[in-house]
Amino acid sequence: MESIGRYFVFNSEQGTLSEEKRSLPEVGDFELLVKIDYCSLCGSDLHTYCGIRKEANPTILGHEIVGTVIELDKKNEILDLSGSPIHINDRITWTVFASNPKTEGYNPETPQKNSGLYKYGHRQLTEDDNFHGGLASHILLKKDTGIRILPKELPLPIAATINCAIATSAGAIRLCSSINAKVIFISGMGMLGLTAVAMCKEFGAEKIIVSDTDYSRLELAKEFGADLAFNSKDNIVSSLLNLPIDRFIDMSGSPEAMETGLQILGVNGVAVFVGAVFKQRAIEIDAEQVIRKLLQIKGLHNYNYDDFNTATDFIIENYNKYPFAHLIEKEFDFDQIEEAFEFAVKNKPVRTGIKID
């Protein structure tokens, strides 16, 4: 077996990506060594790359990853979240975090907020703690990482997006409480918004209304199942007030979009905020309306193990039914990593893919 791997180190002070080669790590208890096949660049990778978001420094970016098991702890049987034993050569996806359930204060509903979390693609790189990000030839998966074995026919670019964008969308849908026969409004048609549209369609929504500032994204949303699409630059409140809306999901992070969503929610409405993961102005909330309409406002950051399972099942079942393959707008080879970031920052595609061999 090969014993040397490589990764690109991101240094936020210099804004550089530089290649390093290191011996592959030893596999410990309940750990797996995975050869990375594909990594897609998530919005948060781009924010870190551009300096909008602060990560541990230096680090290995990339957390939307799919790979193949090449070595695993032989003393302990490792099961995936559906209960199947994991073997060498299995293609797998995994949660962006490993969360130890024995930690004091552990909440199974929110394992992603546990203390002492091991989070892939977000960690400080040191001599002893490396191979933990997606822009690498290999990754070492720790105990308590949620894993799912994937069918080999699932295309790699789609499989890569399961463990961030798709799983977070599944979390947003869970927080909506119910989707069936409901009128849904989703703002922000990036990867998460488009996925949420398709999920709402599959989960029996009566009507799905979407907004974005980009007309091409609105067209794309219709291919994912949206019934009505509005440009959020237009005044959409008056056209939507009389519907009314049962569920509102904000994937845009725009204060104006969140204020609009709260305004048009009907009685017993639920709002789920997902997109606003960066510093911005405070939004205005009309408390009287929240009270009289019995509204609930919930926030979601990342996802839990159930959401990851829902996302994996959803993609295995539906990847051909909706144009998920079109969302990875351009692919680059591993050695073109800087071109890939430059392309993604300049052109703002839904996703940019990196093939890793």
Ligand SMILES: [Zn+2]
């Ligand atoms: Zn992400």
